[in-house]
Amino acid sequence: MPPARDFYEILGVPRGAGQEEIQRAYRRLARENHPDVNKDPAAEDRFKDISEAYSVLSDPATRRRYDAFGPEFRQVPEDVDPETWARARAARAGRGTRTGTGGMGPEGFGPGVEFGEGIDLDDLLQGLFTGRAGGAGRAGRAGRAGRGWGPIPGADxxxxxxxxxxxxxxxxxxxxxxxxxxxxxxxxxxxxxxxxxxxxxxxxxxxxxxxxxxxxxxxxxAPHPRYRVEGRDIHVRLPVAPWEAALGAAVAVDTPAGEAKVKVPAGTSSGRRLRLRGRGMPNPRGTPGDLLAEVRITVPPHLSGEERELFERLAAASSYDPRRRR
CATH class of the missing domain: 2.60.260.20 (Urease metallochaperone UreE, N-terminal domain)
Structure with missing residues (x-):
């Protein structure tokens, strides 16, 4: 079985990354690899890895356990000391496979020798991955009663x-x-x-x-072709005809709840934001957000003869210069 990939590596963030950096990386990768968007056959597996990595690293308590115990953090009981666990793992790895009394462990420790404060390597490691630690013990520990870890709640x-x-x-x-x-x-x-x-x-x-x-x-x-959400406020562009902007009008605007009416004051220019209070995102526990309609003045792409004549008469009659500093 290949070794488990590092969750930090999966998200492409350093081990000291803050929560905002982790969240940004997750959102970017999740959108790129979501099976509904990415048709690569491997995208679904990558998406699952990304989701698992984020589920662990976004929770401070779970992240601390992952940093301490690595990929096996879910099997390690809550009250195991990380330093003791790391020393035991390193010592066990250094001893390799042995039977009977053959072989010597790291730093000259022989088989069955206790490590540190009365901790037997095999007993400790066996206990970690069977939900208990201790047991009958080896030579020199006969008669010492083991202790169970007891029920361990599942991780969030x-x-x-x-x-x-x-x-x-x-x-x-x-x-x-x-x-x-x-x-x-x-x-x-x-x-x-x-x-x-x-x-x-x-x-x-x-x-x-x-x-x-x-x-x-x-x-x-998800990004939307019409709406942009900031907190509970929803921003939407509002196309307005030149005469509506100049004379004022009540015009229709799309909202997620359906069509609404907004009053465009006379003399409105492009970029002006018209606020519809309470028409943004609902808030079951408080004040809803607002909908902000940003005016965009648009002109007819093709003018009829009469429209052209009216615009020409307006141009001749008006002294307004939009490029003049005021």
Whole structure:
């Protein structure tokens, strides 16, 4: 079996990377390798590796255990000292395979010799990967009772979920596949970029009858051809005819909830933002965001004879110079 890849290597970040850097790397890689976007047969496996790496490194407690114990961190009981574990692993690797009393370990330790403060290498390492440590012991430890680790709760995990602006706005039921499992997820309305949705009991398995951990889905909102979301505010471009901008008008604007009306004041120029309060992302626990419509004045691509005549008369009658400094 090939050695497990390093989670930092998978995300392409240094070991000292901050949470924002890890999140940015995950979002970029997840979008590039999502099976719905990338048709490379290997993209799905890469996407799963990326999601697993992010689920571990984005949680500070889980990341500390991964840094301490490496790929086997899920099998190491909570109260094992990282330095003792590392020394035991190194010593066991140095001893190699031996039988009976043959062979000598690193630093001249022979088989069955205790390491450090009464810790037997084989007992410790066997215990790490069977959910217990101790046992009957070897020579010199006969009669000493072992101790069990007891039930170990499952670890919390994280995975990414990408939503359209409309899905994030409305919420609803979504199907998602995580670690080979297909789960039904209730997305609350108004979720925002980076928000976590908790699925109780869907994380790592517990041992010894302990409960499983939780699964947290980290929301990312996909780029949209019309909308741009900042927090709970939604930005949208609003095409306006020259006469609507000059004279003022009530015009229709698209929102994720459907069409709305916005008043364009007379004398409006391109770039002006018109705010519709409360028409942004919903907030079940507080104030909803706003929708900001940015005016873009557009002209007819083809003028009729009458339209051309009217524009020519306007040009002749007006003294307005848009390039004059004011």
């Amino acid at each position: 995990q994280e995975a990414g979920i990408e939503l359209t602006v409309e899905e994030a706005y409305r919420g609803g039921r979504r199907s998602i596949t995580v670690g080979g499992r297909t789960l039904q997820v209730d997305i609350p309305p108004g979720v925002t970029d980076g928000q976590r949705v908790r699925l109780a009991g869907q994380g790592g398995r517990g041992t010894g009858g302990a409960p499983p951990g939780d699964l947290y889905l980290v929301v990312s909102i």
